[in-house]
Amino acid sequence: GTVVSSQANFMRVVVNSASQSEDWGNLGMELLCVVKDVLKKIKRRVLVGDRVLVGAIDWVDKGGRIENVFERKSEILDPPVANVDHLLVLFSIEQPTVEPFTLTRFLVEAESTGIPLTLALNKVELADEGALKEWKSRLHQWGYEPVFCSVDTKRGLDTLQFILREQTSVIVGPSGVGKSSLINALRGNRSVIGGVEDENLFEHTLGSKWFEEQRVGEVSTRSGRGKHTTRNVSLLPLSGGGYLADTPGFNQPSLMKVTKQSLAQYFPEIRKMLEQDWPGKCSFSDCLHIGEPGCLVKGDWERFSYYLQLLDEIKIREEFQ
Template sequence: MSVKGLVTYRSAAASRVTLLDSLATYPSILRKKIKKHKLYAGDYVQGEIVGEQFVIEKIAPRKNLLVRPPVANVDSVLVVMAMKSPNFDSYLLDNFLAVYEYIGITPVIIFNKVDLADPQEVNRWKKLYESIGYEVVTLSALQEENLQKIKHYIQGNITIVAGPSGAGKSTLLSKLLGIELKIGEVSEKLGRGRHTTTAVTLYPADKNSFIADTPGFSKVEATYFMDKREVHRYFREFLRYRCKYSDCTHTNEPGCAVQEAVMRGEISCSRFKNYLKIMQFFWEKLDTVCKESRE
């Protein structure tokens, strides 16, 4: 009898499927006729249980597919950024946000380890990203603050947890799921986290919600995912302004309403600096415009 399942574990050599009705999990193999197809965590599949294995006969069409981490059919993403240990990196966060906006997945920003940081600094960054339109949750994972709010965001979704190594993703997942996951210590010598995860696992939060424990990484570049000329479309606040030219990249074009908004203080200097860094463009007015800015 054919049954439906979700691929909840995928590594180079193995996979597992969880049944959607009972949450029972089985080692899985592809039926010979579809062995040429690639299989990813997050794939919805149909097949039959033969002995102790789930034999996959069909892979449903995907609504999206992330390359890093390799997960299909993602509904939401929690972007976890530590405020300390390692230090907060707004450039990395802005790359993450642009990438997920490009893919079409709305990110939720989690500022973690806030107990280690200056409260005023945390509040400043929180207000900035909320003003752009992002949902932001401040969290000390070890103290379990605001965990219920995060559970609301993952309800009924396939969710991934993204962010740099050492940001506290595994700690957060352990608290959300009530299970112990392997937690990587932050290297004091290198100031960044060690990679602790080698495969993608989707854990059931309930019958309708799954969340992925994914590898951490210290560098993400938006231009790896999209053409440089597209990046401006995925900085939300830029879309509020109409430039002289409809294809303005907000770098060297005349009549740029976005640059004018930066000069008026309507767009964050930190965000615009990060955008120009992504674009590898030097704007000679930037230092003067942002001289008195705290960002």
């Protein structure tokens, strides 16, 4: 199954497959599971999003025990989710307006995870079509195809729903752009898991007592009375069979995993310049593309100054490490 949430020592696991044919009727069921002691001893932390092997199942009381964790395809730490296969980078066109350098930081952080990303711009009803067209061609130059959306008018939400299908996704972006609003808009749908439509699954998933605890958490976070300091993340089932983390991810990109050597590969413009120019390599294998002889990367593109700025920031960090 897939771990969809964790609460204290319990994990909620949705059953995705079963080894015994008589259990196939239970696909899509949610089990409350403990983690086998031996996994805790070897410090194998089970994360939301992990694919796990569940044993000792009691189908009547919907309980079980996590016996093993399958290898992770990916892992992000903010929020802590395993097997994320898609990042949705969300900004708003107005209120707050897109700040190109901040957007670049988010894109670089997202690219550095190696997880495919989609860039979406929200609140598009606040801008005129001319401004949207300009943004579109500007972002094309950067190497991205933006999705325009508005939680208020519902524009683009069907496109996002389609993009998010069959995947586990996390929304990232600065505060105020509409991440929580978008998560709420997308979770409004009834869920279909394992091909079985279950009108009540949503209520099961957010079973009453557990749901109340979550809501208390939300309220105290909003009022800033830091009662819950740990970030609880759970995966919400989407109608296309995918999952969406209910907690927005990195809203302050740290770029901690980006090195001065790796930075260039997180700019589509640089990747493209290298691909186009045979043999696709600068003369020096450790070229930082800042005017070295035999460098294939020119400086005539919009975000080159951002590249230099981030490079300086990373150099300083690396010197102090």
